[in-house]
Amino acid sequence: MPMSAPSLESPDHATAPRARGRPRKTADERDDGNRRQDLLRAAAHLFRSQGFAGTSTRDIAAAAGMRSGSPFYHFENKEALLAAVMCEGMQRALARQQTAIQAADANALTRGVAMTPRERLRVLVRNQLDVLLGPDSDFIPVMLYEWRHLRESQREEVSRLKADYEAAWVPVTQALQQSGALRGDPSLSRLMLFGALNWSVQWYDPARTAQGGASLDDLADNTLTLFLHDT
Amino acid sequence: MPMSAPSLESPDHATAPRARGRPRKTADERDDGNRRQDLLRAAAHLFRSQGFAGTSTRDIAAAAGMRSGSPFYHFENKEALLAAVMCEGMQRALARQQTAIQAADANALTRGVAMTPRERLRVLVRNQLDVLLGPDSDFIPVMLYEWRHLRESQREEVSRLKADYEAAWVPVTQALQQSGALRGDPSLSRLMLFGALNWSVQWYDPARTAQGGASLDDLADNTLTLFLHDT
DNA sequence: CCTACCGATCGGTAGG
DNA sequence: CCTACCGATCGGTAGG
Numbered sequence: 001m002p003m004s005a006p007s008l009e010s011p012d013h014a015t016a017p018r019a020r021g022r023p024r025k026t027a028d029e030r031d032d033g034n035r036r037q038d039l040l041r042a043a044a045h046l047f048r049s050q051g052f053a054g055t056s057t058r059d060i061a062a063a064a065g066m067r068s069g070s071p072f073y074h075f076e077n078k079e080a081l082l083a084a085v086m087c088e089g090m091q092r093a094l095a096r097q098q099t100a101i102q103a104a105d106a107n108a109l110t111r112g113v114a115m116t117p118r119e120r121l122r123v124l125v126r127n128q129l130d131v132l133l134g135p136d137s138d139f140i141p142v143m144l145y146e147w148r149h150l151r152e153s154q155r156e157e158v159s160r161l162k163a164d165y166e167a168a169w170v171p172v173t174q175a176l177q178q179s180g181a182l183r184g185d186p187s188l189s190r191l192m193l194f195g196a197l198n199w200s201v202q203w204y205d206p207a208r209t210a211q212g213g214a215s216l217d218d219l220a221d222n223t224l225t226l227f228l229h230d231t
Numbered sequence: 232m233p234m235s236a237p238s239l240e241s242p243d244h245a246t247a248p249r250a251r252g253r254p255r256k257t258a259d260e261r262d263d264g265n266r267r268q269d270l271l272r273a274a275a276h277l278f279r280s281q282g283f284a285g286t287s288t289r290d291i292a293a294a295a296g297m298r299s300g301s302p303f304y305h306f307e308n309k310e311a312l313l314a315a316v317m318c319e320g321m322q323r324a325l326a327r328q329q330t331a332i333q334a335a336d337a338n339a340l341t342r343g344v345a346m347t348p349r350e351r352l353r354v355l356v357r358n359q360l361d362v363l364l365g366p367d368s369d370f371i372p373v374m375l376y377e378w379r380h381l382r383e384s385q386r387e388e389v390s391r392l393k394a395d396y397e398a399a400w401v402p403v404t405q406a407l408q409q410s411g412a413l414r415g416d417p418s419l420s421r422l423m424l425f426g427a428l429n430w431s432v433q434w435y436d437p438a439r440t441a442q443g444g445a446s447l448d449d450l451a452d453n454t455l456t457l458f459l460h461d462t
Numbered sequence: 463c464c465t466a467c468c469g470a471t472c473g474g475t476a477g478g
Numbered sequence: 479c480c481t482a483c484c485g486a487t488c489g490g491t492a493g494g
Binding site: 049050051052053054144145147148149182183184185188189191192193194195196197198199200202203214218219221222223225226227229230 | 281283284285375376378379380413414415416419422423424425428429433434445450453454456460461
Binding site: 289299 | 471
C-alpha cells in the first residue's frame, strides 16, 4: 500500500483520485438544513429494524453519510434523536390524519350527504394503516415499540401529539358504540382495535402485496368487517 | 479503609464477617441445577423491561447473584440466553394451554355437554391473557417483542413451538368463521385477534386491577364481546 | 460538520 | 462458578 496508513476512522476519504485535502462537497451534498432530516430518516430506519439500543450513533452517522461525531452537532444525545424521530413521526401522522378527514368530508359534501360513523372509522383505519405500513413508515413503529427508551422529560411532548391523534377517534367510536356497531367497554375496545392495527407492523409485508398478499385497502376492509357488528 | 483494595469486580464478598476465603454456599444457594433457571428468570425480566440490546450480561448475572463471567458457563453467548428464554416461555405457554383445554373439556363432560366454539375460544383467550399478563409473564412478551434479535439458526425451534401453540386456535376460529360469529378473512382476522391480545402488554397494568381497573377475566369477556358477532 | 480522542462498558475467555 | 483479563465498541466531546 503506497499511501500513508489511514487513520482508524477515515478509511476512504483519501481514496478520491488526485484530490488534495478534504474533497469539496458538491451542490447536491451541501446547501442543507436537511442534513438533520437525513439523520432523522436514517435513525428512524435503523431504530425500526434494529431497535434503539441495538443501533449505534455511528451506524446512524454512516447511513446519513457523516462521521461518527457529527450527529451530536444536530442532537444533544442519542435519546434526543429518538425523541425527534417520534415527534416528527407523530406530527406527520397527525397532519395526514387531518388531511384524510378533511378530504373525506369534502367529498361527502359534494355528494350532498354526511359521512356515517362507519365511513369515518374507515378513513381513520385506512390512514393508520398507511402511517404504520405505507411508504416512509419507519417513524411511527419506532414510537410504538421504543417508547421505554424515551427519557421521562421527553415523553410529554410526544404524549401530547399522541393524545391529539387519538382524540379524533373518540367521537367516531362513541357513535358506533351507541348504535351497537362497536361492542364492549369503550376504552378497552378502542385499545383492542389499536392493538389489532399496531400489531400488523410485526407481520405485514408490503412487498408481498404484488404477489397476492393483502393490500392496505384489504386490511382496512377486514378491520371493519371484523370489528363492526350489524345494527 | 483497613482492608486491601478490593479488585474492581469483587466489591463485597470480602465483607462477610470473620469468614476466611470465599464464603461457603448455604444449602439454599447450592444444590442447584436451578442456577440456570435463576438466570433464565432474571434474563426474561430484564429483557422485557429494558430490551435485549439494552440489557448487559452483567446486569443479568448480578440479578441472578453471579459474577459477570458466570452466565457463559450456562449459555454459549447472549443470543443463546435469549433463545432459551423464548423456548422456555413457549413451552410453558403450550403446557398451560393444553392443561386449560383439558380442564375445560373435562368440566363440560361432567355437565354432560360439549363445549361450544365460543366457549373454546374463551378458554384460549383467557389463557393467552394469563400467559401475557399474569404472574411470571416475562417470557412470552420477550418472545413477541425481541424476535429480531434471535439468530437465524435459533428461530426454527421457537417457531415450531409457536406453530404448535397457534394450531390449537385454528379449528376454533374456523368453526366460528363458519357460523358467521367471526368475520373477515380467516387468517387476517386471526392475526388481528392476536394483535388485540398481544398489544395489551403495552398498556395493561395488573397492579391497577385492585383499584377498579379491568381484570384478566374482564379483558377476556371484552374480547369475545368485541370480536364475536351474533349468529 | 470533521478530526482525534476519552473513559466506560460490553461480550466473551482462560484457567482454576 | 469465580478471578482476572482482553479487544472491541460505545456515547460523547474539544477544538477547529
